[in-house]
Amino acid sequence: MFVVQTATHADRVSVHDTEAEAVQAIRELFEAGLAERGEFNIAELGPDRRVIRVFGVDDEVAPAAAATGS
């Protein structure tokens, strides 16, 4: 399970079965102009409902912003 969450407070945004779906969810926010770099990340949860890892995808979904540092 992959949870899109706000990066600072980990407020839950949406839940996805796959990493690709979670990444796409953040990409859609960027493409709509509704996300800033560092605003969202992804928490992967295991079947025991515990966090496996938390990771950002800014460089993947907002490459132009990464290049300019904006």
Place this chain on the structure above:
Amino acid sequence: MADDSPLPQPDHLGLPAGSLAVVPVPESGLTLFRLLEGETPREKDFEPRLSRNQARIRNVPELFRMSLSHWLTEDQALAHSQRRRTAIAELRVLPGGLTLVALTEEFDEGHVDVWGHPRDLLDAVARVVVRSKRL
């Protein structure tokens, strides 16, 4: 979640799958943990941050747009942080106020959605701990 959960679970109430049991804070009070932006808790740490348009594009119901993620233990909260050093507030929420809570841990152990006035939640902060973790 074990049966000693401080909050009701929808499936134990006979509610259909996907139901939400939003309840007042139990008479015994409730201890919750929330990630902070910095080591000094502020009202904005307890403000819902998702905009209406962000929620709309992500199919987030208005009810959840206004809720804040907390956890039942410090470790559960820490696990959701991507930071090397993380400030975590321990809240001791008392009954009788306007704050409402719902146990929403179907896939995230200890997750509690909280609806409350930011000032009330800030006032409920009993302590702040700073935890480090290897990234």
